[in-house]
Amino acid sequence: MRKKLLIQDLKAIPYLLPFFLVYVVFTIFPVFKGFEMSLHEWKLVGKVDFIGIENYKKMISDPFFWETLWNTTKFVIYTTPTMILLALGLALLANLKTKLKKFFRAAYFLPSILSVSVISFLAIYMLQPYNGFVNTFLHLIGIQAEPFWIADKKLAWVAIVVVTLWWTVGFNMILFLAALQDIPDSLYEAAEIDGASRWQMFIHITLPQLVPIGKVILLLQIIASYKVFAQIMLITGGGPGGATRPLIQYIYEVGFNKNLMGYAATMSYALFMILLILSIVQLRYQRKEN
Numbered sequence: 414m415r416k417k418l419l420i421q422d423l424k425a426i427p428y429l430l431p432f433f434l435v436y437v438v439f440t441i442f443p444v445f446k447g448f449e450m451s452l453h454e455w456k457l458v459g460k461v462d463f464i465g466i467e468n469y470k471k472m473i474s475d476p477f478f479w480e481t482l483w484n485t486t487k488f489v490i491y492t493t494p495t496m497i498l499l500a501l502g503l504a505l506l507a508n509l510k511t512k513l514k515k516f517f518r519a520a521y522f523l524p525s526i527l528s529v530s531v532i533s534f535l536a537i538y539m540l541q542p543y544n545g546f547v548n549t550f551l552h553l554i555g556i557q558a559e560p561f562w563i564a565d566k567k568l569a570w571v572a573i574v575v576v577t578l579w580w581t582v583g584f585n586m587i588l589f590l591a592a593l594q595d596i597p598d599s600l601y602e603a604a605e606i607d608g609a610s611r612w613q614m615f616i617h618i619t620l621p622q623l624v625p626i627g628k629v630i631l632l633l634q635i636i637a638s639y640k641v642f643a644q645i646m647l648i649t650g651g652g653p654g655g656a657t658r659p660l661i662q663y664i665y666e667v668g669f670n671k672n673l674m675g676y677a678a679t680m681s682y683a684l685f686m687i688l689l690i691l692s693i694v695q696l697r698y699q700r701k702e703n
Contacts, residue, residue: 444685447678455675468679478680480655481663488659489638491574496634497627500582504589518590522583533647536576537563566656569649573657577644581637585630592626593619632695636688660684
């Protein structure tokens with residue numbers, strides 16, 4: 414019996430090997446290579462010198478590292494809870510039994526298929542201070558203020574968060590929608606027979622059934638938000654005055670503008686460890702609850 418199982422496992426190797434090789438080359442190898450680079454004074458051109466943990470000491474005392482890490486954390490705080498609530502609300506609307514159900518689903522998900530360069534260009538065009546769509550609309554409804562959305566520190570965050578939510582909420586909405594459709598109708602029918610209101614059914618049936626997928630979305634959203642880079646780089650360039658510059662942008666500037674690949678790898682590895690710790694903590698918390 415064991416021999417048959419072993420033979421079956423060996424037969425699967427040719428099918429798994431191509432993916433395994435790609436995974437090792439593009440995922441596992443870069444992790445170890447990045448750690449090796451962080452221990453060296455590594456430049457694109459020139460001699461590579463081993464310096465031990467000097468890059469890590471430099472990172473701990475680097476005020477720009479902590480500033481950009483805090484900017485990234487602020488982005489996570491702004492977007493994660495808002496994203497979950499917005500995705501849940503849109504999923505509930507898209508799950509309603511109406512003739513426009515398919516239209517709503519397509520409209521909510523459509524921005525997700527656009528590239529980051531497209532949504533960034535649209536954001537810049539719509540947020541122009543004098544003839545942009547947003548300020549023109551404000552004038553039409555009687556608000557004569559002329560906010561500079563990208564040049565103001567607080568408004569720049571508002572612009573980035575709103576654009577990111579509009580661009581990415583569709584994917585999370587689909588996950589919630591799939592979970593909603595998996596809830597048995599018999600639960601609602603039994604609750605209706607018992608005289609439960611729609612609000613009671615939502616609180617005691619719908620929400621508990623959505624908790625597992627909500628935890629998955631929470632983890633994915635935190636990881637994605639900590640990796641934010643492209644839309645901020647294209648919309649505000651990290652400004653004004655570095656107020657919106659995320660950690661990955663700083664890593665990019667150090668690595669490619671200053672040619673300090675070793676130090677950039679150090680900060681990348683620090684971000685990797687932060688995400689790894691957050692993922693482990695959340696997964697262990699879920700296991701304890703289960």
